[in-house]
Amino acid sequence: MLRNISKSHILAAFVFLLALFGGIYVYTGGSTSTFSICPPCYEEPEPFVNKAVTNCPGNGSWRIGVMKMQAGLQYPQPSSLKGRTDVNSVTNWNAPLVWEGTFDPVVIDNIYRRINPRIAVVVFAVGKYTRFLKGFLETGEKYFLYGFRVTYYVFTDNEQEVPKIALGEGRKISVLTVPSAKRWQDVVLGRMKWATIAIEKQIRGEADYLFMMDIDSVFHNRFGAESLSQLSAVLHRGYYQSTKREDFPYERRPESKAYIPPDEGDYYYTAAVWGGYLEDMYKLVRYCYEQSEEDAKNNIEAVWQEESHLNKYLLYNKPTKVLSSEYLWSDYDAIKPEIKVVRISQVVKDYAKVRPNGGM
Numbered sequence: 001m002l003r004n005i006s007k008s009h010i011l012a013a014f015v016f017l018l019a020l021f022g023g024i025y026v027y028t029g030g031s032t033s034t035f036s037i038c039p040p041c042y043e044e045p046e047p048f049v050n051k052a053v054t055n056c057p058g059n060g061s062w063r064i065g066v067m068k069m070q071a072g073l074q075y076p077q078p079s080s081l082k083g084r085t086d087v088n089s090v091t092n093w094n095a096p097l098v099w100e101g102t103f104d105p106v107v108i109d110n111i112y113r114r115i116n117p118r119i120a121v122v123v124f125a126v127g128k129y130t131r132f133l134k135g136f137l138e139t140g141e142k143y144f145l146y147g148f149r150v151t152y153y154v155f156t157d158n159e160q161e162v163p164k165i166a167l168g169e170g171r172k173i174s175v176l177t178v179p180s181a182k183r184w185q186d187v188v189l190g191r192m193k194w195a196t197i198a199i200e201k202q203i204r205g206e207a208d209y210l211f212m213m214d215i216d217s218v219f220h221n222r223f224g225a226e227s228l229s230q231l232s233a234v235l236h237r238g239y240y241q242s243t244k245r246e247d248f249p250y251e252r253r254p255e256s257k258a259y260i261p262p263d264e265g266d267y268y269y270t271a272a273v274w275g276g277y278l279e280d281m282y283k284l285v286r287y288c289y290e291q292s293e294e295d296a297k298n299n300i301e302a303v304w305q306e307e308s309h310l311n312k313y314l315l316y317n318k319p320t321k322v323l324s325s326e327y328l329w330s331d332y333d334a335i336k337p338e339i340k341v342v343r344i345s346q347v348v349k350d351y352a353k354v355r356p357n358g359g360m
């Protein structure tokens with residue numbers, strides 16, 4: 001009898017341990033890696049995307065594994081005390097706020113080159129904006145994630161005007177056709193719709209990271225692996241210094257899906273450069289698309305179109321990296337003292353000439 005009880009106890013304990021370890025294995029996604037910045041796949045965060053997203057991060061989508069660096073790499077010893085003191089280089093949710101001098105390009109590029117991610121860049125050149133392609137692509141080849149695998153997805157209504165550019169090894173241009181538009185507002189918002197469709201149909205199988213960028217820009221300096229994270233957003237150059245949150249140009253009409261009350265807000269981010277893991281970006285691009293469609297049904301358009309929806313999302317779903325305005329400056333503005341390096345700058349353009357319906 002005693003022997004029988006202990007046998008069944010042993011059996012029960014064995015089954016319990018098996019279930020426990022099995023559960024742990026399933027929870028960690030079957031991965032044995034010791035470090036991952038990909039969170040477990042929870043339910044949709046607020047504000048949520050209408051339909052369920054099947055490919056949530058951790059379910060087969062891209063994530064960085066261990067931060068391995070090559071042995072023998074030569075670089076200055078990092079200090080735990082010395083660094084930039086004129087700027088804040090960490091957010092209050094403890095994410096890096098990236099400025100020149102807060103990373104070592106040799107170290108960070110070495111780590112990411114070993115992972116060798118595929119990076120997609122989505123740009124639109126509709127109507128007269130094709131004139132900006134040459135400057136963007138040529139300088140991108142010099143400075144944008146140099147040495148990495150990059151595909152520029154150029155969405156245009158005029159394929160003939162996509163210039164032939166000499167591309168580095170592992171770098172490509174993929175041209176996608178989109179309709180012309182009568183209003184510039186429709187182009188900027190249309191980016192969310194066409195990018196959503198293109199990610200679903202094509203880009204998803206071809207990239208690990210995705211950046212959305214304005215085309216009216218030129219690279220001037222390194223834009224490297226320090227920009228990569230699950231979700232990276234850039235501080236808008238116009239509002240990072242001393243603007244009070246109630247004065248950010250967020251959408252302030254409660255009727256819009258992009259509404260943010262005056263007593264909320266962290267930063268004001270630009271919609272001209274944002275990036276992250278492909279699936280996280282897909283979720284966000286689709287969110288901007290669906291929210292702007294909801295607004296359209298209610299006869300409202302957010303004050304800064306997709307930028308307003310982007311800012312709403314990023315307030316409640318914090319970016320994992322914030323990039324300083326070095327990552328998008330403008331030729332219209334004098335360079336401020338804390339901007340040690342201008343990495344991309346928006347070119348001066350004659351709005352009345354390049355936009356189909358003119359206007360600022």
Ligand SMILES: CC(=O)N[C@H]1[C@@H](OP(=O)(O)OP(=O)(O)OC[C@H]2O[C@@H](n3ccc(=O)[nH]c3=O)[C@H](O)[C@@H]2O)O[C@H](CO)[C@H](O)[C@@H]1O
Pocket residue numbers: 123124125126127128129183184187188213214215216236270271272273304305306307346354355356
């Ligand atoms: C620096 C910054 O914060 N830029 C944002 C600001 O734009 P900008 O004033 O810089 O807007 P923009 O005229 O550059 O338009 C945004 C982008 O849409 C594309 N485009 C636009 C019009 C057109 O006829 N054809 C065309 O291809 C093109 O890629 C362009 O770069 O406000 C826009 C929405 O209001 C977007 O949020 C931009 O990201």
Ligand SMILES: [Mn+2]
Pocket residue numbers: 214215216272346
């Ligand atoms: Mn622009």
